[in-house]
Amino acid sequence: MNVNLRKILIYLLQKIYKLNDWQLSLLDERPYALEVVRECSKLYNTWGGVCIVEIGCGIGEIIGHIHAPNSLRYGYDINWANIKAGRIMNRNVCFRFGTFEDVDIGKIDCLIMVNFTFVIEPQKLAHDMKKLLSRNEVKIIIIDTYRNNEGTEYTYSHDGNMLFGEDYFLSKRSRGFKAAHGARRYIEYWGKR
Template sequence: MSKIIAKIKRIGVFDTFRGLRRHQYYKTLQTEYHFDNWHLSPIEWRPYARDIVKEVNHLKPVSVYEVGCGLGDILRKIHAKTRVGYDLSESAIKCAKYLDQKSEVKYETGTFDKIINQKIDCFISVNFIHEISSDDLKQIFASLIKQNEIHYIVVDSVTGGGYKYHHDYVAILPEEYQLMKKLGPYRTEENDSKRYVMIFEKTQV
């Protein structure tokens, strides 16, 4: 009960109980698809994810790609002709496909290196990138940007404990990408960390 009260204080009554309903549904799906517990957290309980949806939709993209898409909570709510999600968890991808049977979202098992020769209006990667070192992430983004045409990049940064790596994206991303907008902070429930969402735009051709 104390967790519910804390959640109500953080995100409000409506999102708390709407999210609780989705959380219970995801737990039912977990018994069949066996995905990790992390994916049980619904978008209603993650204000930063809802804000990503809002900001990306405001950009009116034609194509959106996400690495680390999980069950597709973000992609599912984005309005774009092309939506493609990748995740290393085969079980999460199978469940995402089940949840989006009637939509045109495409899901594939994999990560950054699967994306080649694409024109991408908006690329999203949040959460799991804090398990990757900054040096490795810099190389990953350099390769991704070299092999694809990407206009906007949406990432998140975290402060405090609970995460293996903390990234400086100004140093990680090529200099032609400039910070367009920073959202947050968003408090996490698991620890004393704060999360920020950062949107970078390619300003040089």
């Protein structure tokens, strides 16, 4: 489906499901999201069929656009309206209502959690991640971190060492992307040792 058709469809779905205005910004308008799509598509090229999970997936613009034919894609979100619209917009994604504690996939090649964890307290997120990692084997975790975020909506910039423990190492950090109110967003890739 071309970009203009996608725009029209999302406007209609916004009216029907009363989506948050934020969901109107499709993938091409968000460079950080394009970066995640590009990097995950490279993983597919290296590994072949993969299992990708995204928590806080919204309508699935990131997970739905990763080039990974014949792969498994699970998108979790706590907003039913996003899930309903996502099921129409990104049909290759298996959407589930839920969050960290609901992920029970088993073997996950790539776990994406971007553009929402900045409101979760580090202790709480570390606790949720510990439980998730005890139930699932995850090869790569993708999270966003921030600089110049003091006084902005991006309350917390997380430390992967604290969240994921010694089993994971920072394999790559992206360039900085412009975020609201002068903050910079970085995409980090944490690999299992």
